[in-house]
Amino acid sequence: MAAAEAAVVSSSSLKPDTAPVPESAEMAAATAATSSAMAAAAAIAARTGSEARVSKPALATKLLSLSGVFAVHKPKGPTSAELLNRLKEKLLAEAGMPSPEWTKRKKQTLKIGHGGTLDSAARGVLVVGIGRGTKLLTSMLSGSKRYIATGELGKATDTLDSTGKVTEEKPYDKITQEDIEGILQKFTGNIMQVPPLYSALKKDGQRLSTLMKRGEVVEAKPARPVTVYSLSLQKFQPPFFTLDVECGGGFYIRSLVSDIGKELSSCANVLELTRTKQGPFTLEEHALPEDKWTIDDIAQSLEQCSSLLPAETALKKSKPEESNEQVLSCEYITLNEIKGEDDVIKTF
Template sequence: MAEQLHGKLGQVLANTAAAKLFSLSGLFAVYKPKGPTSASVLNQLKEKLLAEAGIQTCARKRKKQILKIGHGGTLDSAAAGVLVVGIGQGTKMLSNILAGSKYTAIGELGKATDTLDATGKVTEEKPYDQITKGDLERVLQKFTGDIMQVPPLYSALKRDGQRLSSLMKKGEAVEAKPARPVTVYSLSLQNFQPPLFTLDVECGGGFYVRSLVSDIGKELSSCANVQELTRTKQGPFTLEEHALHEDKWTIDEIAQSLEHCMSLLAIEPSFKKLKTEHSEESIVSCEDK
Protein backbone atom coordinates (compact mmCIF):
# COMPACT_ATOMS: atom_id res chain seq x y z
CA MET A 1 0.00 0.00 0.00
CA ALA A 2 2.79 2.38 0.99
CA GLU A 3 4.61 1.56 -2.23
CA GLN A 4 1.49 2.34 -4.28
CA LEU A 5 1.03 5.70 -2.55
CA HIS A 6 4.70 6.51 -3.06
CA GLY A 7 4.41 5.59 -6.73
CA LYS A 8 1.32 7.76 -7.23
CA LEU A 9 2.96 10.68 -5.44
CA GLY A 10 5.99 10.36 -7.67
CA GLN A 11 3.78 10.34 -10.75
CA VAL A 12 1.91 13.47 -9.59
CA LEU A 13 5.20 15.30 -8.93
CA ALA A 14 6.55 14.24 -12.32
CA ASN A 15 3.37 15.40 -14.07
CA THR A 16 3.55 18.74 -12.23
CA ALA A 17 7.19 19.20 -13.23
CA ALA A 18 6.41 18.34 -16.84
CA ALA A 19 3.50 20.78 -16.94
CA LYS A 20 5.70 23.51 -15.51
CA LEU A 21 8.49 22.73 -17.97
CA PHE A 22 6.22 22.95 -21.00
CA SER A 23 4.68 26.18 -19.72
CA LEU A 24 8.09 27.92 -19.77
CA SER A 25 8.35 30.51 -22.53
CA GLY A 26 10.82 33.30 -23.22
CA LEU A 27 14.54 33.98 -23.19
CA PHE A 28 17.21 33.30 -20.60
CA ALA A 29 21.00 32.90 -20.58
CA VAL A 30 23.30 30.03 -19.65
CA TYR A 31 27.06 29.82 -19.21
CA LYS A 32 28.80 27.90 -21.98
CA PRO A 33 32.18 26.56 -20.82
CA LYS A 34 35.24 26.21 -23.00
CA GLY A 35 35.26 22.90 -24.88
CA PRO A 36 31.78 21.78 -25.95
CA THR A 37 29.93 23.20 -28.94
CA SER A 38 26.94 25.48 -28.47
CA ALA A 39 24.70 22.71 -29.84
CA SER A 40 25.99 20.14 -27.34
CA VAL A 41 25.45 22.58 -24.45
CA LEU A 42 21.88 23.11 -25.62
CA ASN A 43 21.29 19.35 -25.89
CA GLN A 44 22.73 18.81 -22.40
CA LEU A 45 20.40 21.49 -21.02
CA LYS A 46 17.42 19.92 -22.79
CA GLU A 47 18.25 16.44 -21.49
CA LYS A 48 18.56 17.68 -17.89
CA LEU A 49 15.19 19.44 -18.05
CA LEU A 50 13.41 16.49 -19.64
CA ALA A 51 14.94 14.13 -17.07
CA GLU A 52 13.81 16.36 -14.20
CA ALA A 53 10.30 16.35 -15.67
CA GLY A 54 10.37 12.55 -15.91
CA ILE A 55 10.14 12.57 -19.69
CA GLN A 56 12.03 9.87 -21.55
CA THR A 57 12.76 10.00 -25.27
CA CYS A 58 13.91 7.19 -27.50
CA ALA A 59 15.90 7.58 -30.69
CA ARG A 60 12.91 7.04 -32.97
CA LYS A 61 10.72 9.53 -31.13
CA ARG A 62 13.47 12.06 -30.38
CA LYS A 63 12.17 14.52 -32.96
CA LYS A 64 8.60 14.21 -31.71
CA GLN A 65 7.10 15.32 -28.40
CA ILE A 66 10.27 17.17 -27.56
CA LEU A 67 10.90 20.46 -25.82
CA LYS A 68 11.02 23.47 -28.12
CA ILE A 69 14.35 25.15 -27.43
CA GLY A 70 17.08 26.96 -29.36
CA HIS A 71 20.08 29.24 -28.85
CA GLY A 72 20.66 32.78 -30.04
CA GLY A 73 23.98 32.54 -31.81
CA THR A 74 26.79 29.97 -32.03
CA LEU A 75 29.76 30.44 -29.72
CA ASP A 76 32.98 28.70 -30.82
CA SER A 77 33.73 25.47 -28.97
CA ALA A 78 37.03 26.98 -27.79
CA ALA A 79 35.20 30.02 -26.40
CA ALA A 80 33.25 30.48 -23.17
CA GLY A 81 30.58 32.84 -21.95
CA VAL A 82 26.97 33.88 -22.44
CA LEU A 83 24.71 31.70 -24.56
CA VAL A 84 21.15 33.02 -24.83
CA VAL A 85 18.49 30.33 -24.95
CA GLY A 86 14.93 30.59 -26.22
CA ILE A 87 12.33 28.20 -24.84
CA GLY A 88 8.74 27.79 -26.01
CA GLN A 89 7.64 30.90 -27.88
CA GLY A 90 10.98 32.45 -26.94
CA THR A 91 12.57 30.66 -29.88
CA LYS A 92 10.76 33.12 -32.15
CA MET A 93 12.45 36.07 -30.43
CA LEU A 94 16.07 34.97 -30.82
CA SER A 95 16.80 36.42 -34.26
CA ASN A 96 14.90 39.65 -33.63
CA ILE A 97 16.54 41.08 -30.55
CA LEU A 98 19.99 39.54 -30.16
CA ALA A 99 21.86 41.59 -32.72
CA GLY A 100 24.79 42.67 -30.54
CA SER A 101 27.42 41.01 -28.35
CA LYS A 102 30.43 41.91 -26.23
CA TYR A 103 33.62 39.88 -26.01
CA THR A 104 36.92 39.83 -24.17
CA ALA A 105 39.65 38.34 -26.34
CA ILE A 106 43.28 37.55 -25.58
CA GLY A 107 45.35 37.61 -28.76
CA GLU A 108 48.87 36.36 -29.38
CA LEU A 109 51.19 38.24 -31.73
CA GLY A 110 53.74 36.50 -33.92
CA LYS A 111 51.83 33.29 -34.69
CA ALA A 112 49.10 32.50 -37.22
CA THR A 113 47.06 29.28 -37.14
CA ASP A 114 44.73 27.61 -39.62
CA THR A 115 41.75 28.05 -37.27
CA LEU A 116 42.79 31.59 -36.26
CA ASP A 117 42.86 30.47 -32.63
CA ALA A 118 44.93 28.34 -30.23
CA THR A 119 43.22 25.09 -31.26
CA GLY A 120 44.75 25.12 -34.75
CA LYS A 121 48.08 24.32 -36.34
CA VAL A 122 50.66 27.10 -36.58
CA THR A 123 50.90 28.13 -40.23
CA GLU A 124 53.17 31.16 -39.95
CA GLU A 125 55.47 32.91 -37.50
CA LYS A 126 56.65 36.51 -37.74
CA PRO A 127 58.57 38.96 -35.52
CA TYR A 128 56.52 41.13 -33.19
CA ASP A 129 59.19 42.83 -31.05
CA GLN A 130 58.86 46.03 -33.04
CA ILE A 131 55.15 46.46 -32.17
CA THR A 132 54.37 48.99 -29.44
CA LYS A 133 51.23 49.62 -27.43
CA GLY A 134 50.74 52.83 -29.40
CA ASP A 135 50.98 50.93 -32.70
CA LEU A 136 48.28 48.54 -31.58
CA GLU A 137 45.96 51.28 -30.33
CA ARG A 138 46.28 53.17 -33.63
CA VAL A 139 45.48 50.04 -35.65
CA LEU A 140 42.33 49.40 -33.61
CA GLN A 141 40.84 52.62 -34.96
CA LYS A 142 40.86 51.09 -38.45
CA PHE A 143 38.64 48.24 -37.24
CA THR A 144 35.97 50.35 -35.54
CA GLY A 145 32.65 51.20 -37.15
CA ASP A 146 31.27 49.66 -40.34
CA ILE A 147 34.00 47.48 -41.84
CA MET A 148 34.39 44.59 -44.28
CA GLN A 149 35.42 41.21 -42.88
CA VAL A 150 36.28 37.83 -44.40
CA PRO A 151 34.85 35.00 -42.23
CA PRO A 152 37.24 32.24 -41.07
CA LEU A 153 37.47 29.02 -43.08
CA TYR A 154 36.88 27.11 -39.85
CA SER A 155 33.38 28.38 -39.12
CA ALA A 156 29.72 27.39 -38.89
CA LEU A 157 29.05 28.94 -42.29
CA LYS A 158 27.91 26.35 -44.82
CA ARG A 159 28.66 25.22 -48.37
CA ASP A 160 26.18 22.85 -49.99
CA GLY A 161 24.55 22.27 -46.60
CA GLN A 162 27.78 21.37 -44.80
CA ARG A 163 29.72 23.50 -42.36
CA LEU A 164 33.01 24.86 -43.67
CA SER A 165 34.74 23.63 -40.51
CA SER A 166 33.52 20.07 -41.18
CA LEU A 167 34.74 20.21 -44.79
CA MET A 168 38.13 21.52 -43.65
CA LYS A 169 38.52 18.69 -41.12
CA LYS A 170 37.79 16.19 -43.90
CA GLY A 171 40.67 17.67 -45.88
CA GLU A 172 38.49 19.09 -48.63
CA ALA A 173 39.48 22.26 -50.45
CA VAL A 174 37.46 25.21 -49.19
CA GLU A 175 37.46 28.69 -50.66
CA ALA A 176 37.13 31.67 -48.36
CA LYS A 177 33.75 33.36 -48.30
CA PRO A 178 33.78 36.90 -49.74
CA ALA A 179 34.23 39.83 -47.39
CA ARG A 180 30.96 41.05 -45.93
CA PRO A 181 29.91 44.17 -44.01
CA VAL A 182 29.99 43.94 -40.22
CA THR A 183 29.80 46.52 -37.44
CA VAL A 184 32.15 47.14 -34.51
CA TYR A 185 30.51 49.47 -32.01
CA SER A 186 33.53 49.75 -29.73
CA LEU A 187 37.03 48.27 -29.62
CA SER A 188 39.58 48.96 -26.89
CA LEU A 189 42.95 47.63 -25.72
CA GLN A 190 42.79 46.50 -22.08
CA ASN A 191 46.25 45.00 -21.65
CA PHE A 192 49.48 44.73 -23.65
CA GLN A 193 52.20 42.31 -22.56
CA PRO A 194 53.87 41.10 -25.78
CA PRO A 195 53.20 38.71 -27.33
CA LEU A 196 49.79 38.82 -25.59
CA PHE A 197 47.20 41.59 -25.81
CA THR A 198 43.66 41.82 -24.45
CA LEU A 199 40.77 43.43 -26.31
CA ASP A 200 37.23 44.38 -25.37
CA VAL A 201 34.97 44.17 -28.42
CA GLU A 202 31.34 45.17 -28.86
CA CYS A 203 29.99 44.13 -32.26
CA GLY A 204 26.92 43.39 -34.32
CA GLY A 205 25.73 40.06 -35.67
CA GLY A 206 27.80 37.92 -38.03
CA PHE A 207 31.10 39.19 -36.60
CA TYR A 208 34.12 36.94 -36.00
CA VAL A 209 36.59 38.00 -33.31
CA ARG A 210 39.08 35.44 -34.68
CA SER A 211 39.11 37.24 -38.01
CA LEU A 212 39.51 40.58 -36.25
CA VAL A 213 42.57 39.43 -34.30
CA SER A 214 44.09 37.88 -37.42
CA ASP A 215 43.50 41.07 -39.42
CA ILE A 216 45.05 43.18 -36.64
CA GLY A 217 48.19 41.04 -36.79
CA LYS A 218 48.44 41.52 -40.56
CA GLU A 219 47.88 45.27 -40.24
CA LEU A 220 50.86 45.38 -37.84
CA SER A 221 53.06 43.59 -40.44
CA SER A 222 53.04 40.49 -38.28
CA CYS A 223 50.39 37.86 -37.54
CA ALA A 224 48.17 36.91 -34.62
CA ASN A 225 45.69 34.37 -33.31
CA VAL A 226 43.12 34.21 -30.50
CA GLN A 227 44.32 32.49 -27.33
CA GLU A 228 41.16 32.94 -25.26
CA LEU A 229 37.70 34.25 -26.07
CA THR A 230 34.83 35.01 -23.69
CA ARG A 231 31.43 36.39 -24.63
CA THR A 232 30.59 38.71 -21.76
CA LYS A 233 27.24 39.93 -23.09
CA GLN A 234 24.66 38.88 -25.67
CA GLY A 235 21.71 41.14 -26.28
CA PRO A 236 20.85 42.60 -22.85
CA PHE A 237 22.08 39.50 -20.97
CA THR A 238 25.44 39.68 -19.17
CA LEU A 239 27.80 36.96 -18.00
CA GLU A 240 27.85 38.22 -14.40
CA GLU A 241 24.12 38.82 -13.88
CA HIS A 242 22.21 36.42 -16.08
CA ALA A 243 24.19 33.37 -17.24
CA LEU A 244 23.08 30.24 -15.37
CA HIS A 245 25.81 27.69 -14.66
CA GLU A 246 25.07 23.98 -15.00
CA ASP A 247 24.14 23.51 -11.34
CA LYS A 248 21.29 26.00 -11.91
CA TRP A 249 19.85 24.19 -14.93
CA THR A 250 16.60 23.25 -13.18
CA ILE A 251 12.99 24.00 -14.06
CA ASP A 252 12.51 26.29 -11.05
CA GLU A 253 15.78 28.20 -11.56
CA ILE A 254 15.00 28.76 -15.24
CA ALA A 255 11.45 29.87 -14.42
CA GLN A 256 12.89 32.53 -12.08
CA SER A 257 15.51 33.54 -14.62
CA LEU A 258 12.86 33.92 -17.31
CA GLU A 259 10.94 36.39 -15.16
CA HIS A 260 14.07 38.47 -14.59
CA CYS A 261 15.41 38.26 -18.14
CA MET A 262 12.11 38.94 -19.88
CA SER A 263 11.67 42.11 -17.82
CA LEU A 264 14.77 43.44 -19.61
CA LEU A 265 12.95 43.06 -22.93
CA ALA A 266 9.66 44.66 -21.94
CA ILE A 267 10.55 47.94 -23.66
CA GLU A 268 11.76 46.26 -26.86
CA PRO A 269 9.34 47.00 -29.77
CA SER A 270 10.13 43.68 -31.45
CA PHE A 271 9.38 41.82 -28.23
CA LYS A 272 6.03 43.58 -27.81
CA LYS A 273 5.07 42.65 -31.36
CA LEU A 274 5.99 39.01 -30.89
CA LYS A 275 4.19 38.87 -27.55
CA THR A 276 1.03 40.09 -29.25
CA GLU A 277 1.32 37.77 -32.23
CA HIS A 278 2.12 34.67 -30.17
CA SER A 279 0.15 35.19 -26.97
CA GLU A 280 -1.05 31.59 -26.87
CA GLU A 281 1.63 29.07 -25.90
CA SER A 282 1.77 25.64 -27.44
CA ILE A 283 3.97 22.55 -27.19
CA VAL A 284 5.74 22.07 -30.51
CA SER A 285 8.26 19.41 -31.54
CA CYS A 286 11.65 20.71 -32.55
CA GLU A 287 14.81 19.10 -33.86
CA ASP A 288 18.04 19.43 -31.89
CA LYS A 289 20.13 22.27 -33.24
Protein backbone atom coordinates in the same frame (compact mmCIF):
# COMPACT_ATOMS: atom_id res chain seq x y z
CA MET B 1 5.66 -3.48 12.73
CA ALA B 2 5.57 -7.19 11.81
CA ALA B 3 9.32 -7.43 12.21
CA ALA B 4 9.11 -5.81 15.64
CA GLU B 5 6.42 -8.26 16.72
CA ALA B 6 8.45 -11.20 15.49
CA ALA B 7 11.42 -10.01 17.49
CA VAL B 8 9.32 -9.78 20.64
CA VAL B 9 7.91 -13.27 20.12
CA SER B 10 11.37 -14.70 19.55
CA SER B 11 12.71 -12.97 22.61
CA SER B 12 9.87 -14.34 24.77
CA SER B 13 10.37 -17.88 23.52
CA LEU B 14 13.92 -17.85 24.84
CA LYS B 15 12.61 -17.62 28.42
CA PRO B 16 9.80 -20.21 28.72
CA ASP B 17 10.13 -20.46 32.52
CA THR B 18 9.66 -16.77 33.13
CA ALA B 19 6.16 -15.71 34.07
CA PRO B 20 4.65 -12.96 31.95
CA VAL B 21 4.86 -9.51 33.48
CA PRO B 22 1.62 -7.55 33.56
CA GLU B 23 1.72 -4.56 31.23
CA SER B 24 1.59 -1.29 33.12
CA ALA B 25 -0.55 1.66 32.04
CA GLU B 26 2.57 3.57 31.10
CA MET B 27 3.80 0.74 28.91
CA ALA B 28 0.42 0.38 27.29
CA ALA B 29 0.35 4.08 26.53
CA ALA B 30 3.86 3.95 25.11
CA THR B 31 2.95 0.98 22.94
CA ALA B 32 -0.13 2.73 21.68
CA ALA B 33 1.86 5.88 20.92
CA THR B 34 4.46 3.87 19.05
CA SER B 35 1.78 2.14 17.02
CA SER B 36 0.17 5.46 16.17
CA ALA B 37 3.52 6.93 15.15
CA MET B 38 4.29 3.97 12.93
CA ALA B 39 0.88 4.14 11.35
CA ALA B 40 1.34 7.85 10.72
CA ALA B 41 4.76 7.22 9.22
CA ALA B 42 3.29 4.57 6.94
CA ALA B 43 0.59 6.99 5.84
CA ILE B 44 3.18 9.68 5.13
CA ALA B 45 5.30 7.22 3.19
CA ALA B 46 2.30 6.18 1.14
CA ARG B 47 1.38 9.80 0.49
CA THR B 48 4.98 10.69 -0.38
CA GLY B 49 5.12 7.83 -2.83
CA SER B 50 1.92 9.08 -4.44
CA GLU B 51 3.33 12.60 -4.66
CA ALA B 52 6.51 11.22 -6.24
CA ARG B 53 4.40 9.48 -8.86
CA VAL B 54 2.67 12.70 -9.86
CA SER B 55 5.72 14.96 -9.56
CA LYS B 56 7.22 13.94 -12.90
CA PRO B 57 4.07 14.69 -14.91
CA ALA B 58 3.77 17.98 -13.02
CA LEU B 59 7.36 18.86 -13.93
CA ALA B 60 6.72 17.80 -17.52
CA THR B 61 3.72 20.12 -17.62
CA LYS B 62 5.82 22.98 -16.30
CA LEU B 63 8.69 22.26 -18.70
CA LEU B 64 6.46 22.17 -21.77
CA SER B 65 4.77 25.40 -20.71
CA LEU B 66 8.03 27.39 -20.49
CA SER B 67 8.30 30.13 -23.11
CA GLY B 68 10.77 32.94 -23.48
CA VAL B 69 14.43 33.79 -23.79
CA PHE B 70 17.13 33.38 -21.14
CA ALA B 71 20.92 32.98 -21.04
CA VAL B 72 23.27 30.22 -19.93
CA HIS B 73 26.98 30.25 -19.19
CA LYS B 74 28.81 28.26 -21.85
CA PRO B 75 32.18 26.87 -20.69
CA LYS B 76 35.15 26.19 -22.93
CA GLY B 77 35.04 22.84 -24.70
CA PRO B 78 31.60 21.97 -26.02
CA THR B 79 30.14 23.52 -29.14
CA SER B 80 27.03 25.63 -28.78
CA ALA B 81 24.95 22.79 -30.22
CA GLU B 82 26.47 20.25 -27.83
CA LEU B 83 25.77 22.53 -24.89
CA LEU B 84 22.18 22.93 -26.02
CA ASN B 85 21.79 19.16 -26.15
CA ARG B 86 23.25 18.90 -22.64
CA LEU B 87 20.75 21.47 -21.40
CA LYS B 88 17.88 19.67 -23.11
CA GLU B 89 18.89 16.30 -21.67
CA LYS B 90 19.10 17.67 -18.12
CA LEU B 91 15.62 19.19 -18.38
CA LEU B 92 14.08 16.07 -19.88
CA ALA B 93 15.71 13.88 -17.23
CA GLU B 94 14.38 16.10 -14.45
CA ALA B 95 10.88 15.89 -15.90
CA GLY B 96 11.12 12.14 -16.49
CA MET B 97 10.54 12.50 -20.21
CA PRO B 98 9.95 10.64 -22.34
CA SER B 99 8.02 8.23 -20.12
CA PRO B 100 6.32 4.91 -20.98
CA GLU B 101 3.08 6.19 -19.49
CA TRP B 102 2.79 8.64 -22.39
CA THR B 103 3.60 6.23 -25.21
CA LYS B 104 0.04 6.03 -26.50
CA ARG B 105 -0.75 9.70 -26.15
CA LYS B 106 -0.57 12.52 -28.65
CA LYS B 107 2.96 13.66 -29.47
CA GLN B 108 4.11 17.05 -28.20
CA THR B 109 7.36 18.81 -28.97
CA LEU B 110 9.72 20.75 -26.75
CA LYS B 111 11.17 23.66 -28.69
CA ILE B 112 14.58 24.87 -27.64
CA GLY B 113 17.36 26.65 -29.52
CA HIS B 114 20.17 29.16 -29.22
CA GLY B 115 20.60 32.54 -30.86
CA GLY B 116 24.22 32.93 -31.86
CA THR B 117 26.99 30.35 -32.11
CA LEU B 118 29.88 30.68 -29.68
CA ASP B 119 33.13 28.90 -30.64
CA SER B 120 33.89 25.68 -28.80
CA ALA B 121 37.11 27.25 -27.47
CA ALA B 122 35.18 30.26 -26.17
CA ARG B 123 33.11 30.75 -23.06
CA GLY B 124 30.44 33.18 -21.96
CA VAL B 125 26.86 34.17 -22.64
CA LEU B 126 24.77 31.88 -24.83
CA VAL B 127 21.22 33.10 -25.38
CA VAL B 128 18.63 30.32 -25.37
CA GLY B 129 15.03 30.36 -26.51
CA ILE B 130 12.50 27.85 -25.22
CA GLY B 131 8.94 27.25 -26.36
CA ARG B 132 7.63 30.19 -28.34
CA GLY B 133 10.79 32.03 -27.32
CA THR B 134 12.61 30.32 -30.19
CA LYS B 135 10.84 32.78 -32.47
CA LEU B 136 12.76 35.61 -30.81
CA LEU B 137 16.21 34.16 -31.43
CA THR B 138 16.70 35.80 -34.82
CA SER B 139 16.30 39.22 -33.21
CA MET B 140 19.22 38.34 -30.91
CA LEU B 141 21.53 38.20 -33.93
CA SER B 142 20.98 41.82 -34.89
CA GLY B 143 21.73 43.04 -31.37
CA SER B 144 25.17 43.93 -30.10
CA LYS B 145 27.59 41.48 -28.51
CA ARG B 146 30.53 42.19 -26.28
CA TYR B 147 33.72 40.17 -25.92
CA ILE B 148 36.97 40.11 -24.00
CA ALA B 149 39.57 38.56 -26.29
CA THR B 150 43.20 37.75 -25.64
CA GLY B 151 45.35 37.49 -28.76
CA GLU B 152 48.82 36.07 -29.20
CA LEU B 153 51.19 37.85 -31.55
CA GLY B 154 53.72 36.01 -33.71
CA LYS B 155 51.68 32.91 -34.53
CA ALA B 156 49.00 32.27 -37.13
CA THR B 157 46.84 29.11 -37.14
CA ASP B 158 44.44 27.55 -39.63
CA THR B 159 41.49 28.09 -37.26
CA LEU B 160 42.67 31.59 -36.26
CA ASP B 161 42.71 30.48 -32.61
CA SER B 162 44.88 28.35 -30.31
CA THR B 163 43.03 25.13 -31.19
CA GLY B 164 44.41 25.05 -34.73
CA LYS B 165 47.68 24.12 -36.36
CA VAL B 166 50.37 26.81 -36.57
CA THR B 167 50.68 27.88 -40.19
CA GLU B 168 53.02 30.85 -39.84
CA GLU B 169 55.33 32.51 -37.35
CA LYS B 170 56.64 36.06 -37.51
CA PRO B 171 58.60 38.34 -35.15
CA TYR B 172 56.65 40.65 -32.85
CA ASP B 173 59.38 42.01 -30.56
CA LYS B 174 59.26 45.51 -32.04
CA ILE B 175 55.49 45.92 -31.63
CA THR B 176 54.55 48.40 -28.88
CA GLN B 177 51.34 49.20 -27.06
CA GLU B 178 51.15 52.46 -28.98
CA ASP B 179 51.37 50.53 -32.25
CA ILE B 180 48.34 48.45 -31.35
CA GLU B 181 46.30 51.37 -30.05
CA GLY B 182 47.19 53.33 -33.18
CA ILE B 183 45.58 50.86 -35.58
CA LEU B 184 42.41 50.00 -33.65
CA GLN B 185 40.53 52.89 -35.25
CA LYS B 186 40.87 51.09 -38.60
CA PHE B 187 38.78 48.26 -37.19
CA THR B 188 36.07 50.43 -35.64
CA GLY B 189 32.76 51.43 -37.19
CA ASN B 190 31.32 49.94 -40.37
CA ILE B 191 34.07 47.82 -41.88
CA MET B 192 34.50 44.89 -44.26
CA GLN B 193 35.56 41.54 -42.84
CA VAL B 194 36.46 38.17 -44.36
CA PRO B 195 34.97 35.35 -42.24
CA PRO B 196 37.30 32.54 -41.13
CA LEU B 197 37.27 29.24 -43.03
CA TYR B 198 36.56 27.38 -39.80
CA SER B 199 33.11 28.81 -39.19
CA ALA B 200 29.40 28.05 -39.12
CA LEU B 201 28.98 29.53 -42.58
CA LYS B 202 27.78 27.00 -45.12
CA LYS B 203 28.62 25.81 -48.61
CA ASP B 204 26.16 23.54 -50.39
CA GLY B 205 24.31 23.06 -47.12
CA GLN B 206 27.39 22.02 -45.11
CA ARG B 207 29.38 24.07 -42.65
CA LEU B 208 32.76 25.28 -43.79
CA SER B 209 34.33 23.96 -40.59
CA THR B 210 32.98 20.48 -41.35
CA LEU B 211 34.39 20.57 -44.86
CA MET B 212 37.76 21.79 -43.58
CA LYS B 213 37.97 18.98 -41.04
CA ARG B 214 37.40 16.49 -43.85
CA GLY B 215 40.41 17.91 -45.65
CA GLU B 216 38.37 19.36 -48.50
CA VAL B 217 39.53 22.48 -50.29
CA VAL B 218 37.39 25.43 -49.25
CA GLU B 219 37.51 28.91 -50.70
CA ALA B 220 37.23 31.86 -48.37
CA LYS B 221 33.92 33.68 -48.34
CA PRO B 222 34.05 37.22 -49.73
CA ALA B 223 34.42 40.12 -47.33
CA ARG B 224 31.13 41.34 -45.93
CA PRO B 225 30.04 44.46 -44.04
CA VAL B 226 30.12 44.26 -40.24
CA THR B 227 29.92 46.79 -37.44
CA VAL B 228 32.24 47.40 -34.49
CA TYR B 229 30.70 49.79 -31.96
CA SER B 230 33.74 50.03 -29.70
CA LEU B 231 37.22 48.54 -29.58
CA SER B 232 39.89 49.17 -26.95
CA LEU B 233 43.15 47.64 -25.76
CA GLN B 234 42.87 46.51 -22.14
CA LYS B 235 46.30 44.98 -21.62
CA PHE B 236 49.53 44.41 -23.52
CA GLN B 237 52.16 42.00 -22.28
CA PRO B 238 54.03 40.72 -25.36
CA PRO B 239 53.21 38.51 -27.07
CA PHE B 240 49.74 38.76 -25.52
CA PHE B 241 47.22 41.57 -25.91
CA THR B 242 43.68 41.83 -24.54
CA LEU B 243 40.84 43.58 -26.35
CA ASP B 244 37.39 44.73 -25.26
CA VAL B 245 35.13 44.54 -28.32
CA GLU B 246 31.48 45.45 -28.83
CA CYS B 247 30.17 44.49 -32.25
CA GLY B 248 27.09 43.67 -34.27
CA GLY B 249 25.88 40.39 -35.71
CA GLY B 250 27.98 38.30 -38.07
CA PHE B 251 31.26 39.59 -36.65
CA TYR B 252 34.18 37.22 -36.00
CA ILE B 253 36.64 38.05 -33.24
CA ARG B 254 39.10 35.51 -34.67
CA SER B 255 39.20 37.42 -37.95
CA LEU B 256 39.67 40.70 -36.08
CA VAL B 257 42.67 39.40 -34.11
CA SER B 258 44.19 37.87 -37.25
CA ASP B 259 43.72 41.12 -39.19
CA ILE B 260 45.31 43.13 -36.35
CA GLY B 261 48.35 40.86 -36.49
CA LYS B 262 48.67 41.40 -40.24
CA GLU B 263 48.24 45.16 -39.86
CA LEU B 264 51.18 45.12 -37.44
CA SER B 265 53.32 43.31 -40.05
CA SER B 266 53.19 40.16 -37.96
CA CYS B 267 50.47 37.59 -37.33
CA ALA B 268 48.18 36.65 -34.43
CA ASN B 269 45.59 34.18 -33.20
CA VAL B 270 42.97 34.14 -30.44
CA LEU B 271 44.21 32.58 -27.21
CA GLU B 272 41.17 33.22 -24.98
CA LEU B 273 37.68 34.46 -25.81
CA THR B 274 34.79 35.33 -23.51
CA ARG B 275 31.43 36.70 -24.58
CA THR B 276 30.43 39.00 -21.75
CA LYS B 277 27.19 40.28 -23.25
CA GLN B 278 24.67 39.47 -25.94
CA GLY B 279 21.84 41.89 -26.43
CA PRO B 280 20.55 42.76 -22.95
CA PHE B 281 21.96 39.57 -21.37
CA THR B 282 25.21 39.83 -19.44
CA LEU B 283 27.50 37.08 -18.18
CA GLU B 284 27.52 38.29 -14.58
CA GLU B 285 23.84 39.08 -14.16
CA HIS B 286 21.90 36.69 -16.36
CA ALA B 287 23.88 33.65 -17.53
CA LEU B 288 22.83 30.51 -15.63
CA PRO B 289 25.70 28.15 -14.67
CA GLU B 290 25.10 24.44 -15.26
CA ASP B 291 24.09 23.75 -11.66
CA LYS B 292 21.15 26.12 -12.24
CA TRP B 293 19.86 24.29 -15.30
CA THR B 294 16.67 23.17 -13.59
CA ILE B 295 13.07 23.71 -14.57
CA ASP B 296 12.40 26.00 -11.61
CA ASP B 297 15.57 28.06 -12.06
CA ILE B 298 14.88 28.54 -15.75
CA ALA B 299 11.27 29.49 -15.06
CA GLN B 300 12.50 32.12 -12.61
CA SER B 301 15.10 33.37 -15.08
CA LEU B 302 12.50 33.64 -17.85
CA GLU B 303 10.35 35.77 -15.59
CA GLN B 304 13.25 38.02 -14.67
CA CYS B 305 14.53 38.32 -18.23
CA SER B 306 11.14 39.10 -19.77
CA SER B 307 11.57 42.75 -18.78
CA LEU B 308 14.84 42.93 -20.74
CA LEU B 309 13.18 42.29 -24.09
CA PRO B 310 11.71 45.09 -26.21
CA ALA B 311 7.96 45.47 -25.81
CA GLU B 312 7.34 44.61 -29.46
CA THR B 313 9.00 41.21 -29.03
CA ALA B 314 7.25 40.29 -25.79
CA LEU B 315 5.49 36.96 -25.90
CA LYS B 316 1.74 36.83 -25.65
CA LYS B 317 0.22 34.81 -22.85
CA SER B 318 -0.81 31.25 -23.56
CA LYS B 319 -4.32 30.75 -24.86
CA PRO B 320 -6.86 29.56 -22.26
CA GLU B 321 -7.61 26.44 -24.28
CA GLU B 322 -4.02 25.20 -23.86
CA SER B 323 -4.79 22.81 -21.02
CA ASN B 324 -2.53 20.69 -18.90
CA GLU B 325 -3.93 17.55 -20.46
CA GLN B 326 -2.71 18.73 -23.82
CA VAL B 327 0.73 19.50 -22.45
CA LEU B 328 1.02 16.18 -20.64
CA SER B 329 0.33 14.19 -23.81
CA CYS B 330 4.02 14.06 -24.60
CA GLU B 331 5.36 10.88 -26.10
CA TYR B 332 8.85 11.98 -27.06
CA ILE B 333 10.92 15.06 -27.73
CA THR B 334 12.49 15.84 -31.08
CA LEU B 335 15.56 17.96 -31.64
CA ASN B 336 16.24 18.74 -35.28
CA GLU B 337 18.38 21.50 -36.75
CA ILE B 338 16.84 23.61 -39.49
CA LYS B 339 18.36 26.12 -41.83
CA GLY B 340 18.71 29.60 -40.45
CA GLU B 341 21.13 32.50 -40.43
CA ASP B 342 24.85 31.81 -40.38
CA ASP B 343 25.39 31.78 -36.65
CA VAL B 344 22.01 30.73 -35.30
CA ILE B 345 20.70 27.25 -34.62
CA LYS B 346 17.02 26.71 -33.98
CA THR B 347 16.00 23.35 -32.66
CA PHE B 348 12.55 21.89 -32.45
